[in-house]
Amino acid sequence: MRYLGLILDGRWSFGQHFIQLSPKLINSAAALGRLLPNVGGPETPCRRLYAGVVRSMALYGAPIWVDSFTARNKALLRRSQRVIAVRVMRGYRTVPWTVATLLASDPPWELQAEVLAEVYRFRVEARSSGDCPGLVEVKLTQVLTGHGCFSRYLHRIARREMTPSCHECGAPSDTARNTLIECSACGPQRHSLAAIIGRDLSLLSVINAMIGSERCWKEMVLNCENVMTHKEAAERERENSAAARFAEEDRGEGVFVMDTFSSRHKSRRG
Numbered sequence: 001m002r003y004l005g006l007i008l009d010g011r012w013s014f015g016q017h018f019i020q021l022s023p024k025l026i027n028s029a030a031a032l033g034r035l036l037p038n039v040g041g042p043e044t045p046c047r048r049l050y051a052g053v054v055r056s057m058a059l060y061g062a063p064i065w066v067d068s069f070t071a072r073n074k075a076l077l078r079r080s081q082r083v084i085a086v087r088v089m090r091g092y093r094t095v096p097w098t099v100a101t102l103l104a105s106d107p108p109w110e111l112q113a114e115v116l117a118e119v120y121r122f123r124v125e126a127r128s129s130g131d132c133p134g135l136v137e138v139k140l141t142q143v144l145t146g147h148g149c150f151s152r153y154l155h156r157i158a159r160r161e162m163t164p165s166c167h168e169c170g171a172p173s174d175t176a177r178n179t180l181i182e183c184s185a186c187g188p189q190r191h192s193l194a195a196i197i198g199r200d201l202s203l204l205s206v207i208n209a210m211i212g213s214e215r216c217w218k219e220m221v222l223n224c225e226n227v228m229t230h231k232e233a234a235e236r237e238r239e240n241s242a243a244a245r246f247a248e249e250d251r252g253e254g255v256f257v258m259d260t261f262s263s264r265h266k267s268r269r270g
Helices: 015-033 044-058 062-068 071-088 097-103 109-128 133-145 151-158 176-182 184-197 203-212 214-269
Strands: none
Touching: 015 044, 015 071, 044 071, 044 109, 062 109, 071 097, 071 109, 133 176, 133 214, 176 184, 176 203, 184 203, 184 214, 203 214
16 A cells, blocks of 8 residues: 555565665666766765755655665665765766765665654654754754854845844854854853853854763753844844834825825915
8 A cells, every 4th residue: 555655565564665666766866877977077065965866765754664674675775875876976886885885975774764763753752742842953053053043144144134243242243153152142041051061162162062961962952942032032123123113214204295295286276
């Protein structure tokens, strides 16, 4: 039975699913391979992007079938992976699967399937306990990448700020680093974070602390949630104030125009 792109069988072995999936993956990899000659052609980032297309097809539904992954299914998956990996690393068709995937920087798909399954289980458990990991990850991602509610980003990329300066402390450049280390408006959150992670709140030190300790990870997530929520609320307030000011100016101009029109109309009648 086919259901939501997966072929189900009575034993939940997914054997027929991979039997039918393998030719599709190989054909897709071969089609993309025509765009990826060994001599010339796209550079490595583009080649990895094409490989990601085939990988996303192969790992669709991984949290469902990963626990019943058989050796035969694994062999079918590796055969497809080798075809696209060879094109990514510009090798001959005779290159073994292990060498091709290593040089293409594409870990075995069966391992990536297990990672996807673990992420799925984590999200399910978090939602069942009332947490919203997706929303939390957004705030954390904004701070770690610097692409969020920061004046420098909004001025340089999003074109939503006139200057890159910080509205809170007046720093010439409002960045994630300024928010974590310098901005006076984030002082209470900074002290709480430093008490757990340490006084060095540089990006590299924070990331190392998050990787080494679950407590540090949770504290950083909480800090990002509080700080970015405050900054986004302040941005909305500024936008609402600007909109109200522009509306007031428009009404004022409208009244001036109507008064001018009325006075001219009366003078003509007179």
